[in-house]
Amino acid sequence: MREITITILGAGAWGTALAQLARANGHNVCLWSRHGELSLKDALEGAQIVLSAISMQGVTQVATAIASIPISADTIFVTATKGLDAATTLTPAQIWQATFPQHPIVVLCGPNLSKEIHQNLPAATVVASIDAEAAEAVQAAFTSQRFRVYTNSDPLGVELGGTIKNVIAIASGACDGLQLGTNAKAALVTRGLTEIIRIGNSWGAKTETFYGLSGLGDLLATCNSPLSRNYQVGYQLAQGKTLAETLAHLEGTAEGVNTAEVLMQRAETQKISMPITTQVYRALQGEITPRQALEELMLRDTKPEYNN
CATH class of the missing domain: 3.40.50.720 (NAD(P)-binding Rossmann-like Domain)
Incomplete structure (x- = not known):
């Protein structure tokens, strides 16, 4: 070489x-x-x-x-x-x-x-x-x-896959922190991927990119490992710690915290449905607890799995 x-x-x-x-x-x-x-x-x-x-x-x-x-x-x-x-x-x-x-x-x-x-x-x-x-x-x-x-x-899709999944990783950490089980986590990650694709498509990224290493691959890694800083944020919030306490003891930066806020700005201007991101953002802001966020997601109106 x-x-x-x-x-x-x-x-x-x-x-x-x-x-x-x-x-x-x-x-x-x-x-x-x-x-x-x-x-x-x-x-x-x-x-x-x-x-x-x-x-x-x-x-x-x-x-x-x-x-x-x-x-x-x-x-x-x-x-x-x-x-x-x-x-x-x-x-x-x-x-x-x-x-x-x-x-x-x-x-x-x-x-x-x-x-x-x-x-x-x-x-x-x-x-x-x-x-x-x-x-x-x-x-x-x-x-x-x-x-x-x-x-x-598709650099935009690759970049967005690795960025947006950090928000879903916070939700995943909270899911484990609340001990909600494998079924709940599987549903969360799967619907999280759908949300990532929806946001990415609105940005101009290709759908297939999000099924690759920087999308689904990165999502699986960060949603399932305590080594992930974003996962740790969600887990500690579910354990009753404040965001300030969690970030103070975190090694490095949990980019998902800032990303959630930026995505909420985009959701409002682009009129994009981001239910998981919305609840993560509200939990980070201290408006609701992680358990209340889960309840709101479960009580959403029923709908088809895919809207063609």
Whole structure:
């Protein structure tokens, strides 16, 4: 494999896991943190791939800072952030593309719990872009015997699948925290996928993308693992803790909290039915308890499973 230079922005659990994968493939990796001593300019020197694994809150700020630094015209930008901008409802890839319109933008997303990556457990992910060559370059850089990388031509769908499922993961954690059983959780996750597809379609994403690794795959991983920060938010709320208490003891950022609020803005403007997201948002706001949220979902009007 040809050695390349990769700069990874964000030294949290996900950023360090991706750095570990790239280094194992023999690449020259620079890991940059907003709280470290290395300057952004020095970190980007010679980078052929710049991968952002920073939290949603910092995406615009970091992208703007990089725009003032000379970058090779061949540099590929990769976003591995799962979230939505609160002010604009833009996805991370849309922010990067607006900042660097002449560069290929690739979305990396899948059922990738960072702690399992650090443990060298096998996993798979998706890299998506409208630039097929850029997606294939990122695929080649990260593919290994323990990390299988697929390409996809629907970056919006891949990104939204990994983002919206965080809200469903909060609901799933609450379901387990309330000890509602397997039947209830299966129903929740299945209807959650339907909701994700409905929202994604309204955004312009392809339905089939949500049945792949970044949709159904990521949904299953985060809805079933205590390693998921979003799952933990829902679980702790169901145990009677406040959101503030839960977030204070959480390692890293639970992007689903902010995502739920942004989705509610979109639901109101686009007139999209988001019953699970609505109840998750109300529970996060302290308007209702997780158990009351469940009762409201169960008492909704009966309807066909699919509306053709």
